[in-house]
Amino acid sequence: MTQSVLITRRIPELAMKKLKEQGINVIENSEDRPLSSRELHDLAQRSTGLITMLSDKIDKDFLAANSHLKVISNFAVGHNNIDSAFAKTLGIQVGNTPDVLTHATAELAMTLLLACARNLQSATQNVKSGQWNNWEPMGFLGMELYGKCAAIIGAGRIGQRMGEILNKGFGMNILYTAQSDKKDFEKSTQARRVELNEALQMADIVSVHCPLTENTRNLFNQKNFALMKKGSIFINTARGEIHDEKALHHFLTNGTLFAAGLDVTNPEPMSMNSELLKLPNCLVLPHIGSATVTARQEMALICARNIIQGLNGEKLECSVV
Ligand code: NAP
Numbered sequence: 586m587t588q589s590v591l592i593t594r595r596i597p598e599l600a601m602k603k604l605k606e607q608g609i610n611v612i613e614n615s616e617d618r619p620l621s622s623r624e625l626h627d628l629a630q631r632s633t634g635l636i637t638m639l640s641d642k643i644d645k646d647f648l649a650a651n652s653h654l655k656v657i658s659n660f661a662v663g664h665n666n667i668d669s670a671f672a673k674t675l676g677i678q679v680g681n682t683p684d685v686l687t688h689a690t691a692e693l694a695m696t697l698l699l700a701c702a703r704n705l706q707s708a709t710q711n712v713k714s715g716q717w718n719n720w721e722p723m724g725f726l727g728m729e730l731y732g733k734c735a736a737i738i739g740a741g742r743i744g745q746r747m748g749e750i751l752n753k754g755f756g757m758n759i760l761y762t763a764q765s766d767k768k769d770f771e772k773s774t775q776a777r778r779v780e781l782n783e784a785l786q787m788a789d790i791v792s793v794h795c796p797l798t799e800n801t802r803n804l805f806n807q808k809n810f811a812l813m814k815k816g817s818i819f820i821n822t823a824r825g826e827i828h829d830e831k832a833l834h835h836f837l838t839n840g841t842l843f844a845a846g847l848d849v850t851n852p853e854p855m856s857m858n859s860e861l862l863k864l865p866n867c868l869v870l871p872h873i874g875s876a877t878v879t880a881r882q883e884m885a886l887i888c889a890r891n892i893i894q895g896l897n898g899e900k901l902e903c904s905v906v
Pocket of ligand 1: 849
């Protein structure tokens with residue numbers, strides 16, 4: 586029987602080419618929008634494999650109704666949108682795309698940090714709105730990053746890369762949290778593993794890189810933001826559900842936080858009515874962490890290989906469980 590794979594959004598063509606070379610039929614959503622849950626369900630009924638996006642909700646109900654699937658590969662490293670434990674009980678393999686987006690995402694976190702530290706949002710707005718009248722000796726004063734203390738919340742692949750950039754490039758002291766010690770990271774950056782409380786109390790920069798799980802959902806709430814140092818910067822390139830946007834707004838406006846840089850929001854897309862969008866010290870990007878040509882091409886290739894392996898009944902190159 587011919588195998589069919591649904592790709593829920595347009596991704597680099599390399600994936601489709603690789604799948605077709607294997608004689609796999611490809612159904613691609615060629616419209617420039619996510620599929621509705623009904624469309625996703627209907628197309629999945631005709632497929633044996635799926636390449637999904639982080640915006641596709643692959644929950645118990647969806648999986649139970651599509652238990653004929655053999656493999657799902659998320660076009661992302663994060664896989665909180667998929668109930669992979671339940672998929673496993675149905676014999677559906679679930680894959681993701683780790684490593685190939687590590688540099689892209691750490692570089693984006695760095696971009697947000699630099700932009701926040703130097704008031705880039707207000708400064709570009711000043712130029713564009715015709716208010717640049719003079720060189721300002723006291724205007725746009727930002728935070729110098731060199732020698733500061735940074736906390737990496739979730740020192741995995743992306744968090745460690747961010748820590749290396751901050752330590753090697755900016756002479757920063759690095760604190761980190763994780764579920765286990767990262768000895769090589771400690772050796773190369775003199776980073777120290779600490780409890781979350783200590784990380785938040787000591788750091789000038791807090792950068793979030795942990796996955797969204799039941800332990801990290803709403804981790805940055807009123808209580809934990811209150812522990813952060815006066816004048817510190819909060820960066821989140823992991824998942825929006827890890828921070829509480831109301832609490833973040835409070836600490837950005839009461840003089841505690843100098844600025845926040847978010848690549849991820851809750852919900853996504855962010856509401857245009859979000860109070861955070863009105864703040865000059867909150868920079869928001871539309872979830873573009875892995876959006877480099879190189880990363881997205883490699884992600885497409887891993888997805889194709891994951892699918893081919895899954896359809897052949899082999900173990901996936903990048904499996905989430
Ligand atoms: P990773 O290598 O698995 O790293 C995640 C780290 O978080 C691990 O070191 C893990 O510790 C740690 N962790 C888990 N639970 C924690 C907790 N409760 N408190 C503190 N640390 C905890 O994953 P990655 O490749 O670096 O990706 C990290 C996340 O970034 C992804 O899950 C995804 O949500 C997000 N992401 C976003 C974008 C974007 O476009 N903005 C792009 C890529 C990834 P242990 O190693 O000790 O288990």
